[in-house]
Amino acid sequence: MIKLKIELFTLRYYHDIIDLWKRSGIEVGSSDTKDEIAKILKRNPDLFLIGKEDGKVVAVVIGAFDGRRGYVHHLAIDPNYQKKGYGKMMMDELIERFCKEKVHKVHLFIEKHNKEVVDFYKKLRWNIREDLIMMSFVPDKCLYKRDIDI
Numbered sequence: 001m002i003k004l005k006i007e008l009f010t011l012r013y014y015h016d017i018i019d020l021w022k023r024s025g026i027e028v029g030s031s032d033t034k035d036e037i038a039k040i041l042k043r044n045p046d047l048f049l050i051g052k053e054d055g056k057v058v059a060v061v062i063g064a065f066d067g068r069r070g071y072v073h074h075l076a077i078d079p080n081y082q083k084k085g086y087g088k089m090m091m092d093e094l095i096e097r098f099c100k101e102k103v104h105k106v107h108l109f110i111e112k113h114n115k116e117v118v119d120f121y122k123k124l125r126w127n128i129r130e131d132l133i134m135m136s137f138v139p140d141k142c143l144y145k146r147d148i149d150i
């Protein structure tokens with residue numbers, strides 16, 4: 001029986017999602033401090049979702065819309081609750097919300113060491129973009145840090 005209850009994230013659950021990301025192997029960096037999470041939440045209050053089972057936070061996904069493209073960040077299901085359809089439920093809910101906001105296209109990024117997740121997204125009808133090369137730039141080296149201790 002599906003018991004996942006999906007709701008909007010609020011900062012009250014900040015420590016729950018940090019714990020969830022760490023336990024599910026997602027590196028938390030300088031964009032995941034409480035202030036930074038508050039920032040993305042403020043811009044995307046209807047796209048930042050958590051999922052609870054019996055009151056416990058077991059799922060999280062950050063959806064974001066920059067006015068042109070949608071983005072999916074940090075989808076994670078508690079390792080003890082994976083392979084129950086919860087990842088698909090979270091993504092289905094998020095996609096429905098992107099549809100409501102009339103977003104034309106949504107992107108997500110998978111780190112190469114996490115290649116096995118590609119098959120999960122393929123099942124949800126996402127396509128790999130062979131025609132794109134992703135490039136990044138750090139405007140202020142003082143701000144950006146990977147894998148910090150939160």
Ligand SMILES: CC(C)(COP(=O)(O)OP(=O)(O)OC[C@H]1O[C@@H](n2cnc3c(N)ncnc32)[C@H](O)[C@@H]1OP(=O)(O)O)[C@@H](O)C(=O)NCCC(=O)NCCS
Binds near residue numbers: 082087111116
């Ligand atoms: C990837 C993740 C979100 C999947 O969540 P989940 O709840 O286990 O996935 P679901 O149970 O909803 O799976 C949906 C379908 O995808 C399949 N699937 C799930 N994980 C898979 C994987 N790693 N490889 C291949 N297929 C996978 C399931 O078997 C299921 O297929 P079915 O419908 O034919 O039964 C979860 O494994 C996770 O949190 N991983 C760690 C964090 C992470 O890597 N996040 C992604 C960052 S880009």
